[in-house]
Amino acid sequence: MASLTDMPETPPLLRIEGLRTVFRSMAGDIPAVDGVDIEVPKGRTLGIVGESGCGKSVLSLSVMRLVARPGRIAAGRIMFDGRDLLALDEASMRGMRGADLAMIFQEPLTSLNPVHKIGFQITEAMRAHDPKASAQVLKARAIAALKRVRIPAPERRFDEYPHQLSGGMRQRVMIAMVLSCQPKLLIADEPTTALDVTIQAQILDLLRELQGEFGMSIILITHDLGVIAEMADEVAVMYAGRIVERASASRLFEDPQHPYTIGLLGSVPRLDEERETLLAIEGSVPPPFALPAGCRFHPRCPFAEDACTKEVPALKSIQPGHAVACLRAPIEAVVA
């Protein structure tokens, strides 16, 4: 089985090192993403899980360099296909958006412009990277893309407005728009959260299928562990702006090490176990302007000890391809 450590010779498509994205406020810079390191190999899927407000979306916007003021990327490197995205000027970055890195958003209902027809929006996105293509060529490509994401009667949909489509259809249109330029990396920020379950499954199937076809890498951001289990090769668990655990998907579900990950998994209902009540993690993610000292999870952690309130745990490898940021890991020693 391939994991990060098995193929050191091929450099990953995306490598983020020490990324720190902060939001300026009256009280100084507030970190939303605080020293994140991740890698995404070519053609594979990295899942990023975490609760609302843990910095997942800011992380993905940072990769696109679309963090809006008052936010800004304060430190770190984002190496994409051998280039440092943070060192590019805005025009080169614009050229990469859509063509090399693309993004689909959570809300397909509001991600399409209500005043333009579907076809116009797709051809506009393609035109941004291929200004010389004729209208007929673009239209043919757009219809092919709509057909590829299995939208029925694509010729007719081409001339329809977003409000005439259902949520799932709109997300397919977003995917078609993104695919029309065949990006190397697709960032999907909660792509199925706004959709109902059967449509979710269809969209995920579609994404996986297209990944196989075009060989693109995917960063899948979600708070839904079911989606992660189905889609991701590697998983990074985020908490309060930091990665707290990183492992292959199968390994993470089998042997979670960080108390937060254990809590997350415990809060998912399962069919194969008898359980009276679901475990819930007490409390909620601390707001980025009032982060606790030491390990950021310690106020909610059942295993916390004195050292956890003082020392910031670093992400350390406990096994090849499995790293965890917890002073008390491996957790078996504590429980035993």
Added chain:
Amino acid sequence: MSATQEAAEVAMPERPGLLARLLREPAAALSLFLVVALLLAAICAPLLAPTDPYDNDLTKVMQPPGSPGLPLGADAQGRDMVTRLLYGLRVSLLMGFVAVLIGGGLGAVLGFLAAFYQRWLDGPIMRLVDIMLSFPAILVGLAIAAIFGPGIFSVVLALSVATIPLMARIVRGSALVVMRLDYIEAARATGMTDARLIWRHLAPNCLSAIFVFATLRFGQVILLGSALSFLGLGAQPPVPELGAMASEGRNFLFFAPHIAVVPCILIFIVVLAFNILGDALRDALDPRLRL
């Protein structure tokens, strides 16, 4: 109509189009009718007018309305009032149209830039707008007429300048709302240039605000233009212009009131029609008020 057809229509209520929504309101329907009629009358003035606007007949000087062949009488030079009004309407509407087009266009560009480049341009542009707003339009008109000399060009320039800051504010406000919507970010993520984003995604979504304000402003501009012409800064005799006609007639208010009053009534109708239409458009286009 069969029962199944009826059921189908209940299930899928078709939203009435803009025109249908406008016509539902009697005042709006009337104003729309008036605006169309006024525009047609102005455009077709040469076809409709019984005489030439500069044709004076001294035998008809100051004939009251209702005289034979002169339904609205004649002015102090013996020119047919109907003809003068038709041509005057033409000049006034054209002045208003050009002023709203130029002033509104420049104002909209400023508003879009201020909203899109909020960090750098919002402050400077909006302070400039504040400064422009602090001068009364009449004063601007006087200053411009003093520089370029009185005439239609000066009036149009003054009206344009007076429209820029108002349109800039309206457009900035509605663009700021649109800027926060997801599809702007989604479009940015496809690698679009700023100019394309503004033109393709920002502007079309602000269009209804622009359209409504332009209609309302058109009425105000006509009134303001007539006022400037009345003060002698605009159209010069013998050019027929509604404000100038009222100005010429004011010397004869006691003997022949129709010469001043009739153009004033026409100004009143024009301004009222455009104002009501603007209000109705706002109601019809505003999704929050739509029931």
